Amino acid sequence: MADLTTSLAGITSPNPFWLASAPPTNSGYQVQRAFEAGWGGAVWKTMGDPILNVSSRFASTTFNGQRVAGFNNIELITDRSLEANLREIEETKRKFPDRAIIGSIMVEPQQEKWHEIVKKVEAAGVDGLELNFGCPHGMAERGMGSASGQVPELVEKQTSWVKEAAQTPVIVKLTPNITDITFTAQAAVQGGADAVSMINTINSLAGVDLDTWNTIPNVAGKGAHGGYCGPAVKPIALNMVSESARHPEISVPISGMGGVSSWKEAVEFMLMGASNVQVCTAAMHHGFRIVEDMIDGLNNYLDEKQIYSVNQLIGQSVPKFSDWGELDLNYRVVARINNDACINCNKCHIACEDTSHQCIDMHKDDQGNDILQVREEDCVGCNLCSIVCPVDGAIDMVEAPRQTGDEPMTWNERQSLLSLMPAK
Amino acid sequence: MHEHKEFLEEKEQIDRLINNGFFITDVTENLEGAFVQFSNGADTEQLHIQSASARKYFSFLLKKQKEDTISPFT
Numbered sequence A: 001m002a003d004l005t006t007s008l009a010g011i012t013s014p015n016p017f018w019l020a021s022a023p024p025t026n027s028g029y030q031v032q033r034a035f036e037a038g039w040g041g042a043v044w045k046t047m048g049d050p051i052l053n054v055s056s057r058f059a060s061t062t063f064n065g066q067r068v069a070g071f072n073n074i075e076l077i078t079d080r081s082l083e084a085n086l087r088e089i090e091e092t093k094r095k096f097p098d099r100a101i102i103g104s105i106m107v108e109p110q111q112e113k114w115h116e117i118v119k120k121v122e123a124a125g126v127d128g129l130e131l132n133f134g135c136p137h138g139m140a141e142r143g144m145g146s147a148s149g150q151v152p153e154l155v156e157k158q159t160s161w162v163k164e165a166a167q168t169p170v171i172v173k174l175t176p177n178i179t180d181i182t183f184t185a186q187a188a189v190q191g192g193a194d195a196v197s198m199i200n201t202i203n204s205l206a207g208v209d210l211d212t213w214n215t216i217p218n219v220a221g222k223g224a225h226g227g228y229c230g231p232a233v234k235p236i237a238l239n240m241v242s243e244s245a246r247h248p249e250i251s252v253p254i255s256g257m258g259g260v261s262s263w264k265e266a267v268e269f270m271l272m273g274a275s276n277v278q279v280c281t282a283a284m285h286h287g288f289r290i291v292e293d294m295i296d297g298l299n300n301y302l303d304e305k306q307i308y309s310v311n312q313l314i315g316q317s318v319p320k321f322s323d324w325g326e327l328d329l330n331y332r333v334v335a336r337i338n339n340d341a342c343i344n345c346n347k348c349h350i351a352c353e354d355t356s357h358q359c360i361d362m363h364k365d366d367q368g369n370d371i372l373q374v375r376e377e378d379c380v381g382c383n384l385c386s387i388v389c390p391v392d393g394a395i396d397m398v399e400a401p402r403q404t405g406d407e408p409m410t411w412n413e414r415q416s417l418l419s420l421m422p423a424k
Numbered sequence B: 001m002h003e004h005k006e007f008l009e010e011k012e013q014i015d016r017l018i019n020n021g022f023f024i025t026d027v028t029e030n031l032e033g034a035f036v037q038f039s040n041g042a043d044t045e046q047l048h049i050q051s052a053s054a055r056k057y058f059s060f061l062l063k064k065q066k067e068d069t070i071s072p073f074t
Protein backbone atom coordinates (compact mmCIF):
# COMPACT_ATOMS: atom_id res chain seq x y z
CA MET A 1 0.00 0.00 0.00
CA ALA A 2 1.36 3.36 -0.99
CA ASP A 3 1.56 6.31 1.37
CA LEU A 4 -1.33 8.64 0.50
CA THR A 5 -0.43 11.32 3.04
CA THR A 6 -0.27 14.75 1.45
CA SER A 7 0.69 18.19 2.57
CA LEU A 8 -0.56 21.44 1.08
CA ALA A 9 1.46 24.38 2.35
CA GLY A 10 2.04 22.46 5.57
CA ILE A 11 -1.58 21.29 5.97
CA THR A 12 -1.36 17.52 6.15
CA SER A 13 -4.12 15.03 5.49
CA PRO A 14 -4.13 11.22 5.36
CA ASN A 15 -5.09 11.26 1.68
CA PRO A 16 -5.32 13.85 -1.12
CA PHE A 17 -9.13 13.84 -1.25
CA TRP A 18 -10.74 16.90 0.30
CA LEU A 19 -14.37 17.88 0.08
CA ALA A 20 -14.65 21.30 -1.55
CA SER A 21 -16.47 24.14 0.12
CA ALA A 22 -20.08 23.51 -0.88
CA PRO A 23 -23.28 21.83 0.40
CA PRO A 24 -21.44 18.61 1.43
CA THR A 25 -19.47 20.64 4.02
CA ASN A 26 -22.36 22.72 5.29
CA SER A 27 -22.43 21.32 8.83
CA GLY A 28 -20.57 19.31 11.42
CA TYR A 29 -22.96 16.40 10.98
CA GLN A 30 -22.06 16.16 7.29
CA VAL A 31 -18.32 16.68 7.61
CA GLN A 32 -18.09 14.10 10.39
CA ARG A 33 -19.96 11.57 8.25
CA ALA A 34 -17.59 12.40 5.40
CA PHE A 35 -14.57 11.82 7.62
CA GLU A 36 -16.04 8.51 8.76
CA ALA A 37 -16.27 7.55 5.09
CA GLY A 38 -12.58 8.36 4.66
CA TRP A 39 -12.22 11.89 3.27
CA GLY A 40 -8.79 13.32 4.06
CA GLY A 41 -9.99 16.88 4.54
CA ALA A 42 -12.89 19.26 4.15
CA VAL A 43 -13.12 22.89 3.20
CA TRP A 44 -16.05 24.17 5.23
CA LYS A 45 -18.95 25.80 3.38
CA THR A 46 -17.94 29.44 2.93
CA MET A 47 -18.55 31.50 6.07
CA GLY A 48 -19.33 35.19 6.17
CA ASP A 49 -22.37 37.30 6.99
CA PRO A 50 -25.11 34.63 6.77
CA ILE A 51 -27.01 35.01 3.49
CA LEU A 52 -30.51 34.36 2.22
CA ASN A 53 -30.90 31.75 -0.50
CA VAL A 54 -33.61 31.27 -3.11
CA SER A 55 -35.38 28.07 -4.14
CA SER A 56 -34.96 26.35 -6.60
CA ARG A 57 -31.16 26.29 -6.77
CA PHE A 58 -29.60 23.47 -8.77
CA ALA A 59 -29.83 22.17 -12.31
CA SER A 60 -27.79 19.67 -14.24
CA THR A 61 -26.93 18.72 -17.76
CA THR A 62 -27.93 15.23 -18.82
CA PHE A 63 -26.02 14.34 -21.96
CA ASN A 64 -27.08 11.27 -23.91
CA GLY A 65 -28.28 9.53 -20.76
CA GLN A 66 -25.28 10.54 -18.65
CA ARG A 67 -26.82 12.30 -15.67
CA VAL A 68 -24.94 15.19 -14.05
CA ALA A 69 -22.46 15.55 -16.88
CA GLY A 70 -22.40 19.14 -15.67
CA PHE A 71 -23.92 20.76 -12.60
CA ASN A 72 -25.21 24.30 -12.20
CA ASN A 73 -26.14 26.17 -9.02
CA ILE A 74 -27.30 29.57 -7.86
CA GLU A 75 -26.65 28.89 -4.19
CA LEU A 76 -24.74 31.45 -2.13
CA ILE A 77 -22.40 30.99 0.84
CA THR A 78 -23.57 29.66 4.22
CA ASP A 79 -26.91 30.82 5.57
CA ARG A 80 -25.89 29.70 9.06
CA SER A 81 -24.38 31.92 11.73
CA LEU A 82 -20.63 32.01 12.15
CA GLU A 83 -21.00 30.90 15.76
CA ALA A 84 -22.91 27.75 14.79
CA ASN A 85 -20.36 26.87 12.12
CA LEU A 86 -17.40 27.46 14.43
CA ARG A 87 -18.88 25.39 17.21
CA GLU A 88 -19.26 22.47 14.80
CA ILE A 89 -15.78 22.97 13.35
CA GLU A 90 -14.32 22.77 16.85
CA GLU A 91 -16.27 19.61 17.62
CA THR A 92 -15.35 18.00 14.29
CA LYS A 93 -11.66 18.79 14.70
CA ARG A 94 -11.75 17.30 18.21
CA LYS A 95 -13.26 14.08 16.87
CA PHE A 96 -11.03 13.86 13.79
CA PRO A 97 -7.70 15.49 14.70
CA ASP A 98 -5.85 13.83 11.81
CA ARG A 99 -8.12 15.30 9.13
CA ALA A 100 -7.65 18.70 7.56
CA ILE A 101 -10.38 21.26 8.19
CA ILE A 102 -10.10 24.44 6.20
CA GLY A 103 -12.26 27.45 6.95
CA SER A 104 -13.53 29.00 3.74
CA ILE A 105 -14.28 32.67 4.27
CA MET A 106 -15.66 35.62 2.35
CA VAL A 107 -16.35 39.17 3.50
CA GLU A 108 -16.55 42.58 1.91
CA PRO A 109 -13.22 44.01 0.74
CA GLN A 110 -12.40 45.81 4.00
CA GLN A 111 -9.30 45.16 6.06
CA GLU A 112 -10.99 45.07 9.47
CA LYS A 113 -13.69 42.66 8.22
CA TRP A 114 -11.04 40.23 6.99
CA HIS A 115 -9.07 40.55 10.24
CA GLU A 116 -12.18 39.89 12.33
CA ILE A 117 -13.27 36.74 10.49
CA VAL A 118 -9.73 35.34 10.24
CA LYS A 119 -9.23 35.58 14.01
CA LYS A 120 -12.62 34.07 14.83
CA VAL A 121 -12.29 31.15 12.40
CA GLU A 122 -8.74 30.36 13.44
CA ALA A 123 -9.78 30.34 17.09
CA ALA A 124 -12.05 27.38 16.28
CA GLY A 125 -8.98 25.31 15.43
CA VAL A 126 -8.97 25.17 11.63
CA ASP A 127 -5.82 23.92 9.91
CA GLY A 128 -5.94 26.65 7.29
CA LEU A 129 -8.07 29.25 5.57
CA GLU A 130 -9.42 29.38 2.03
CA LEU A 131 -10.42 32.78 0.69
CA ASN A 132 -13.42 32.47 -1.60
CA PHE A 133 -12.68 34.86 -4.46
CA GLY A 134 -14.67 32.72 -6.84
CA CYS A 135 -18.40 32.53 -6.18
CA PRO A 136 -19.77 33.86 -9.50
CA HIS A 137 -23.34 34.79 -8.60
CA GLY A 138 -25.17 36.71 -5.92
CA MET A 139 -22.13 37.45 -3.77
CA ALA A 140 -20.42 38.92 -6.82
CA GLU A 141 -23.30 41.39 -7.22
CA ARG A 142 -22.32 42.60 -3.75
CA GLY A 143 -18.65 43.12 -4.64
CA MET A 144 -17.46 39.83 -3.15
CA GLY A 145 -16.59 36.41 -4.61
CA SER A 146 -15.63 36.55 -8.26
CA ALA A 147 -16.18 40.33 -8.39
CA SER A 148 -13.13 40.57 -6.13
CA GLY A 149 -11.44 37.59 -7.71
CA GLN A 150 -11.48 39.07 -11.22
CA VAL A 151 -9.39 42.09 -10.20
CA PRO A 152 -5.75 41.17 -9.51
CA GLU A 153 -5.22 44.24 -7.31
CA LEU A 154 -8.15 43.25 -5.09
CA VAL A 155 -6.91 39.68 -4.87
CA GLU A 156 -3.47 40.86 -3.81
CA LYS A 157 -4.75 43.45 -1.34
CA GLN A 158 -7.27 41.19 0.38
CA THR A 159 -4.80 38.32 0.56
CA SER A 160 -2.30 40.61 2.23
CA TRP A 161 -4.92 41.77 4.75
CA VAL A 162 -5.66 38.15 5.60
CA LYS A 163 -1.97 37.37 5.94
CA GLU A 164 -1.59 40.26 8.40
CA ALA A 165 -3.92 38.45 10.80
CA ALA A 166 -3.57 34.77 9.92
CA GLN A 167 -1.54 32.23 11.89
CA THR A 168 -2.47 29.27 9.67
CA PRO A 169 -1.73 28.72 5.95
CA VAL A 170 -3.83 30.81 3.58
CA ILE A 171 -5.20 29.26 0.39
CA VAL A 172 -6.62 31.64 -2.20
CA LYS A 173 -9.45 30.07 -4.22
CA LEU A 174 -9.60 31.53 -7.71
CA THR A 175 -12.39 32.09 -10.16
CA PRO A 176 -12.19 30.61 -13.67
CA ASN A 177 -14.33 33.50 -14.95
CA ILE A 178 -11.31 35.36 -16.20
CA THR A 179 -9.28 35.25 -19.41
CA ASP A 180 -6.01 34.17 -17.83
CA ILE A 181 -6.07 32.70 -14.34
CA THR A 182 -2.30 33.06 -13.95
CA PHE A 183 -2.76 36.82 -13.51
CA THR A 184 -4.92 36.41 -10.41
CA ALA A 185 -2.82 33.48 -9.20
CA GLN A 186 0.26 35.72 -9.35
CA ALA A 187 -1.64 38.45 -7.51
CA ALA A 188 -2.45 35.94 -4.77
CA VAL A 189 1.21 34.97 -4.51
CA GLN A 190 2.22 38.62 -4.36
CA GLY A 191 -0.32 39.12 -1.57
CA GLY A 192 1.43 36.37 0.39
CA ALA A 193 -0.81 33.35 -0.31
CA ASP A 194 0.61 30.06 0.93
CA ALA A 195 -1.33 28.11 -1.72
CA VAL A 196 -3.90 28.67 -4.42
CA SER A 197 -6.91 26.51 -5.21
CA MET A 198 -8.83 26.34 -8.46
CA ILE A 199 -11.39 26.31 -9.91
CA ASN A 200 -14.57 27.71 -8.51
CA THR A 201 -17.62 27.44 -10.76
CA ILE A 202 -17.94 28.80 -14.31
CA ASN A 203 -20.68 31.32 -15.18
CA SER A 204 -23.53 29.37 -16.68
CA LEU A 205 -27.19 29.10 -17.57
CA ALA A 206 -28.18 25.44 -17.51
CA GLY A 207 -31.02 25.68 -19.99
CA VAL A 208 -34.42 26.97 -21.01
CA ASP A 209 -37.62 24.95 -20.58
CA LEU A 210 -39.01 24.42 -24.07
CA ASP A 211 -42.64 24.47 -22.87
CA THR A 212 -42.70 27.32 -20.37
CA TRP A 213 -39.72 29.24 -21.79
CA ASN A 214 -38.52 29.67 -18.21
CA THR A 215 -34.83 29.44 -17.46
CA ILE A 216 -33.54 26.32 -15.69
CA PRO A 217 -33.56 26.63 -12.75
CA ASN A 218 -36.17 29.36 -12.35
CA VAL A 219 -37.29 31.15 -9.24
CA ALA A 220 -40.96 32.09 -9.64
CA GLY A 221 -40.47 32.46 -13.37
CA LYS A 222 -37.13 34.29 -13.24
CA GLY A 223 -33.59 33.05 -13.54
CA ALA A 224 -30.07 34.35 -13.03
CA HIS A 225 -26.70 33.02 -14.11
CA GLY A 226 -25.21 30.37 -11.89
CA GLY A 227 -21.95 28.46 -11.57
CA TYR A 228 -21.10 25.35 -13.58
CA CYS A 229 -19.04 22.43 -12.28
CA GLY A 230 -18.87 18.64 -12.46
CA PRO A 231 -17.32 16.33 -15.09
CA ALA A 232 -17.93 18.76 -17.97
CA VAL A 233 -15.56 21.36 -16.55
CA LYS A 234 -12.58 19.07 -15.89
CA PRO A 235 -10.62 19.98 -19.03
CA ILE A 236 -11.01 23.68 -18.25
CA ALA A 237 -9.94 23.21 -14.64
CA LEU A 238 -7.03 20.95 -15.59
CA ASN A 239 -5.73 23.53 -18.04
CA MET A 240 -5.91 26.27 -15.43
CA VAL A 241 -4.04 24.14 -12.91
CA SER A 242 -1.42 23.23 -15.53
CA GLU A 243 -0.91 26.81 -16.68
CA SER A 244 -0.45 27.90 -13.08
CA ALA A 245 1.86 24.99 -12.25
CA ARG A 246 4.24 25.81 -15.08
CA HIS A 247 4.25 29.55 -14.44
CA PRO A 248 7.57 30.61 -12.90
CA GLU A 249 5.98 33.33 -10.73
CA ILE A 250 3.39 30.99 -9.21
CA SER A 251 5.64 29.31 -6.73
CA VAL A 252 3.04 28.06 -4.24
CA PRO A 253 1.29 24.68 -4.06
CA ILE A 254 -2.02 24.20 -5.86
CA SER A 255 -5.17 22.47 -4.69
CA GLY A 256 -6.95 21.31 -7.84
CA MET A 257 -10.67 20.89 -8.38
CA GLY A 258 -13.34 20.97 -11.05
CA GLY A 259 -14.77 17.69 -12.28
CA VAL A 260 -12.80 15.29 -10.11
CA SER A 261 -15.09 12.25 -10.05
CA SER A 262 -12.71 9.36 -9.44
CA TRP A 263 -9.10 8.56 -8.57
CA LYS A 264 -8.20 8.96 -12.24
CA GLU A 265 -8.92 12.69 -12.40
CA ALA A 266 -7.11 13.07 -9.09
CA VAL A 267 -4.00 11.52 -10.64
CA GLU A 268 -4.33 13.77 -13.68
CA PHE A 269 -4.57 16.90 -11.54
CA MET A 270 -1.61 15.83 -9.42
CA LEU A 271 0.53 14.96 -12.45
CA MET A 272 -0.23 18.46 -13.73
CA GLY A 273 0.99 20.03 -10.51
CA ALA A 274 -1.79 19.87 -7.90
CA SER A 275 -0.71 18.80 -4.42
CA ASN A 276 -4.18 17.48 -3.66
CA VAL A 277 -7.73 17.63 -5.04
CA GLN A 278 -11.08 18.86 -3.88
CA VAL A 279 -14.43 17.35 -4.83
CA CYS A 280 -17.96 18.68 -4.75
CA THR A 281 -20.24 17.49 -7.58
CA ALA A 282 -19.20 13.83 -7.48
CA ALA A 283 -19.97 13.70 -3.74
CA MET A 284 -23.32 15.40 -4.36
CA HIS A 285 -24.10 12.89 -7.11
CA HIS A 286 -22.94 9.68 -5.44
CA GLY A 287 -22.59 10.39 -1.72
CA PHE A 288 -19.61 10.46 0.63
CA ARG A 289 -18.72 6.78 0.18
CA ILE A 290 -17.43 7.51 -3.31
CA VAL A 291 -14.15 8.27 -1.54
CA GLU A 292 -13.66 4.57 -0.79
CA ASP A 293 -13.27 3.81 -4.50
CA MET A 294 -11.08 6.88 -4.91
CA ILE A 295 -8.69 5.70 -2.20
CA ASP A 296 -8.66 2.08 -3.42
CA GLY A 297 -8.19 3.11 -7.03
CA LEU A 298 -5.36 5.48 -6.21
CA ASN A 299 -3.66 2.86 -4.04
CA ASN A 300 -3.89 0.21 -6.75
CA TYR A 301 -2.59 2.61 -9.38
CA LEU A 302 0.40 3.60 -7.25
CA ASP A 303 1.13 -0.03 -6.37
CA GLU A 304 1.00 -1.06 -10.03
CA LYS A 305 3.39 1.72 -10.89
CA GLN A 306 5.56 0.88 -7.86
CA ILE A 307 5.23 4.40 -6.54
CA TYR A 308 5.59 4.57 -2.77
CA SER A 309 4.12 7.98 -2.07
CA VAL A 310 1.34 9.83 -3.82
CA ASN A 311 3.49 12.96 -3.57
CA GLN A 312 5.79 11.47 -6.21
CA LEU A 313 3.06 12.19 -8.75
CA ILE A 314 2.98 15.92 -8.16
CA GLY A 315 3.98 17.89 -11.23
CA GLN A 316 5.47 14.96 -13.17
CA SER A 317 3.65 15.95 -16.37
CA VAL A 318 4.23 19.69 -16.08
CA PRO A 319 7.45 19.66 -18.17
CA LYS A 320 5.47 17.89 -20.90
CA PHE A 321 3.06 20.83 -21.12
CA SER A 322 4.28 23.73 -23.20
CA ASP A 323 3.26 26.34 -25.75
CA TRP A 324 1.94 25.36 -29.15
CA GLY A 325 4.99 27.00 -30.73
CA GLU A 326 7.24 24.46 -29.03
CA LEU A 327 5.51 21.42 -30.56
CA ASP A 328 7.22 19.43 -33.30
CA LEU A 329 5.57 20.32 -36.63
CA ASN A 330 6.94 17.19 -38.25
CA TYR A 331 5.73 14.57 -35.78
CA ARG A 332 2.99 12.51 -37.43
CA VAL A 333 0.40 10.03 -36.30
CA VAL A 334 -1.94 8.35 -38.74
CA ALA A 335 -5.14 6.36 -38.31
CA ARG A 336 -5.06 2.63 -38.89
CA ILE A 337 -8.32 0.70 -39.05
CA ASN A 338 -8.38 -2.80 -37.64
CA ASN A 339 -10.84 -4.48 -40.00
CA ASP A 340 -11.27 -7.49 -37.68
CA ALA A 341 -12.70 -5.25 -34.97
CA CYS A 342 -14.47 -2.76 -37.26
CA ILE A 343 -18.26 -3.15 -37.37
CA ASN A 344 -18.57 -1.13 -40.57
CA CYS A 345 -20.78 1.51 -39.04
CA ASN A 346 -19.00 4.02 -41.30
CA LYS A 347 -18.95 6.71 -38.64
CA CYS A 348 -15.24 7.27 -39.23
CA HIS A 349 -15.74 7.54 -42.97
CA ILE A 350 -18.55 10.06 -42.56
CA ALA A 351 -16.64 12.11 -40.00
CA CYS A 352 -13.53 12.18 -42.17
CA GLU A 353 -15.40 12.79 -45.42
CA ASP A 354 -17.71 15.51 -44.08
CA THR A 355 -15.59 17.30 -41.52
CA SER A 356 -11.95 16.35 -41.87
CA HIS A 357 -9.52 15.41 -44.65
CA GLN A 358 -11.40 12.86 -46.81
CA CYS A 359 -8.85 10.09 -46.39
CA ILE A 360 -10.93 7.08 -45.31
CA ASP A 361 -11.98 5.08 -48.39
CA MET A 362 -14.63 2.39 -48.70
CA HIS A 363 -13.37 -0.74 -50.47
CA LYS A 364 -14.35 -4.39 -50.92
CA ASP A 365 -12.07 -7.13 -49.66
CA ASP A 366 -11.33 -10.37 -51.56
CA GLN A 367 -14.61 -11.88 -50.37
CA GLY A 368 -16.58 -8.86 -51.41
CA ASN A 369 -17.08 -7.56 -47.86
CA ASP A 370 -17.14 -3.82 -47.22
CA ILE A 371 -13.94 -2.59 -45.61
CA LEU A 372 -12.68 0.85 -44.68
CA GLN A 373 -9.11 1.86 -45.34
CA VAL A 374 -7.12 4.96 -44.47
CA ARG A 375 -4.97 6.59 -47.15
CA GLU A 376 -2.20 7.17 -44.65
CA GLU A 377 -0.32 9.62 -46.82
CA ASP A 378 -3.31 11.99 -46.74
CA CYS A 379 -4.14 11.44 -43.05
CA VAL A 380 -3.20 14.46 -40.93
CA GLY A 381 -3.53 12.59 -37.62
CA CYS A 382 -6.42 14.67 -36.32
CA ASN A 383 -7.78 11.71 -34.27
CA LEU A 384 -11.41 12.45 -35.20
CA CYS A 385 -12.11 8.98 -36.63
CA SER A 386 -10.82 7.26 -33.49
CA ILE A 387 -12.80 9.67 -31.34
CA VAL A 388 -16.13 8.95 -33.08
CA CYS A 389 -15.49 5.20 -33.46
CA PRO A 390 -17.83 3.30 -31.11
CA VAL A 391 -15.60 0.19 -30.90
CA ASP A 392 -12.50 0.14 -28.72
CA GLY A 393 -9.50 -1.06 -30.68
CA ALA A 394 -11.07 -0.66 -34.12
CA ILE A 395 -8.97 2.41 -34.95
CA ASP A 396 -5.44 2.91 -33.70
CA MET A 397 -3.55 6.13 -34.10
CA VAL A 398 0.00 5.03 -34.87
CA GLU A 399 3.22 6.99 -35.23
CA ALA A 400 4.26 7.41 -38.84
CA PRO A 401 7.96 6.77 -39.43
CA ARG A 402 9.90 9.94 -40.14
CA GLN A 403 11.14 10.45 -43.66
CA THR A 404 13.76 12.84 -45.00
CA GLY A 405 12.45 16.29 -44.30
CA ASP A 406 10.48 15.12 -41.25
CA GLU A 407 13.22 15.95 -38.76
CA PRO A 408 11.88 17.59 -35.59
CA MET A 409 11.20 21.30 -35.98
CA THR A 410 8.95 23.54 -33.94
CA TRP A 411 7.01 26.55 -35.21
CA ASN A 412 9.23 28.79 -33.08
CA GLU A 413 12.39 27.31 -34.62
CA ARG A 414 10.91 27.70 -38.09
CA GLN A 415 10.00 31.33 -37.54
CA SER A 416 13.39 32.18 -36.11
CA LEU A 417 15.03 30.56 -39.17
CA LEU A 418 12.84 32.62 -41.49
CA SER A 419 13.65 35.78 -39.58
CA LEU A 420 17.36 35.17 -40.22
CA MET A 421 16.88 35.40 -43.97
CA PRO A 422 18.99 38.35 -45.11
CA ALA A 423 16.10 40.04 -46.90
CA LYS A 424 14.18 40.30 -43.62
CA MET B 1 -8.78 15.50 -50.65
CA HIS B 2 -5.49 14.37 -52.01
CA GLU B 3 -3.20 16.81 -50.29
CA HIS B 4 -0.32 14.38 -50.46
CA LYS B 5 -0.38 14.51 -54.26
CA GLU B 6 -0.16 18.30 -54.15
CA PHE B 7 2.74 18.02 -51.70
CA LEU B 8 4.62 15.56 -53.92
CA GLU B 9 4.26 17.87 -56.91
CA GLU B 10 5.56 20.86 -54.98
CA LYS B 11 8.34 18.83 -53.38
CA GLU B 12 9.44 17.69 -56.80
CA GLN B 13 9.73 21.29 -57.99
CA ILE B 14 11.74 22.21 -54.89
CA ASP B 15 14.01 19.15 -55.19
CA ARG B 16 14.61 19.87 -58.87
CA LEU B 17 16.01 23.30 -58.00
CA ILE B 18 18.04 22.03 -55.04
CA ASN B 19 19.50 19.22 -57.14
CA ASN B 20 20.53 21.82 -59.70
CA GLY B 21 22.58 23.75 -57.17
CA PHE B 22 19.97 26.27 -56.10
CA PHE B 23 19.51 27.31 -52.49
CA ILE B 24 16.80 29.26 -50.75
CA THR B 25 17.49 32.98 -50.54
CA ASP B 26 14.20 34.41 -49.40
CA VAL B 27 10.77 33.38 -48.17
CA THR B 28 7.71 35.59 -48.18
CA GLU B 29 4.61 34.21 -46.54
CA ASN B 30 1.18 35.73 -46.98
CA LEU B 31 -2.48 34.81 -47.47
CA GLU B 32 -1.63 32.79 -50.59
CA GLY B 33 0.99 30.59 -48.94
CA ALA B 34 4.75 30.93 -49.34
CA PHE B 35 6.77 32.48 -52.14
CA VAL B 36 10.18 30.91 -51.95
CA GLN B 37 13.06 32.41 -53.84
CA PHE B 38 15.98 30.26 -54.98
CA SER B 39 19.32 31.24 -56.41
CA ASN B 40 22.36 29.40 -57.70
CA GLY B 41 24.50 32.52 -57.71
CA ALA B 42 23.74 33.38 -61.32
CA ASP B 43 20.01 32.74 -61.77
CA THR B 44 17.04 33.16 -59.47
CA GLU B 45 13.76 31.25 -59.48
CA GLN B 46 10.63 31.64 -57.41
CA LEU B 47 8.17 28.91 -56.38
CA HIS B 48 4.72 29.51 -55.00
CA ILE B 49 4.34 26.80 -52.34
CA GLN B 50 0.85 26.21 -51.08
CA SER B 51 0.57 22.79 -49.46
CA ALA B 52 1.18 22.61 -45.73
CA SER B 53 3.57 19.68 -46.04
CA ALA B 54 5.70 21.44 -48.66
CA ARG B 55 5.83 24.53 -46.49
CA LYS B 56 7.18 22.30 -43.73
CA TYR B 57 9.57 20.70 -46.22
CA PHE B 58 11.27 23.89 -47.35
CA SER B 59 11.63 24.86 -43.67
CA PHE B 60 13.59 21.65 -43.20
CA LEU B 61 15.77 22.55 -46.20
CA LEU B 62 16.32 25.98 -44.75
CA LYS B 63 17.47 24.42 -41.46
CA LYS B 64 19.79 22.12 -43.35
CA GLN B 65 21.12 25.06 -45.33
CA LYS B 66 21.89 26.85 -42.09
CA GLU B 67 23.55 23.78 -40.57
CA ASP B 68 25.65 23.34 -43.73
CA THR B 69 26.37 27.09 -43.67
CA ILE B 70 25.15 27.50 -47.19
CA SER B 71 24.19 31.02 -48.31
CA PRO B 72 22.31 33.08 -47.33
CA PHE B 73 23.30 32.07 -43.81
CA THR B 74 27.04 32.32 -44.41
Ligand SMILES: Cc1cc2nc3c(=O)[nH]c(=O)nc-3n(C[C@H](O)[C@H](O)[C@H](O)COP(=O)(O)O)c2cc1C
Pocket (backbone or CB within 6 Å): A020, A021, A022, A023, A045, A046, A071, A072, A073, A075, A076, A077, A078, A104, A132, A134, A135, A173, A199, A200, A201, A229, A230, A231, A233, A257, A258, A259, A260, A278, A279, A280, A281, A282
Ligand atom coordinates in the same frame (compact mmCIF):
# COMPACT_ATOMS: atom_id res chain seq x y z
C1 LIG C 1 -24.20 23.95 -4.87
C2 LIG C 1 -22.79 24.44 -4.82
C3 LIG C 1 -22.42 25.36 -3.84
C4 LIG C 1 -21.12 25.82 -3.79
N1 LIG C 1 -20.77 26.69 -2.79
C5 LIG C 1 -19.49 27.10 -2.68
C6 LIG C 1 -19.09 27.91 -1.59
O1 LIG C 1 -19.86 28.25 -0.70
N2 LIG C 1 -17.79 28.31 -1.54
C7 LIG C 1 -16.87 27.95 -2.49
O2 LIG C 1 -15.70 28.32 -2.39
N3 LIG C 1 -17.24 27.16 -3.53
C8 LIG C 1 -18.51 26.72 -3.63
N4 LIG C 1 -18.86 25.88 -4.66
C9 LIG C 1 -17.84 25.50 -5.65
C10 LIG C 1 -17.12 24.19 -5.30
O3 LIG C 1 -16.43 24.30 -4.10
C11 LIG C 1 -16.13 23.77 -6.40
O4 LIG C 1 -15.18 24.80 -6.57
C12 LIG C 1 -16.78 23.51 -7.75
O5 LIG C 1 -18.03 22.89 -7.56
C13 LIG C 1 -15.91 22.64 -8.65
O6 LIG C 1 -15.75 21.33 -8.17
P1 LIG C 1 -16.62 20.06 -8.71
O7 LIG C 1 -16.53 20.03 -10.19
O8 LIG C 1 -16.04 18.87 -8.00
O9 LIG C 1 -18.03 20.33 -8.27
C14 LIG C 1 -20.16 25.39 -4.73
C15 LIG C 1 -20.54 24.46 -5.69
C16 LIG C 1 -21.83 23.97 -5.73
C17 LIG C 1 -22.19 22.94 -6.76
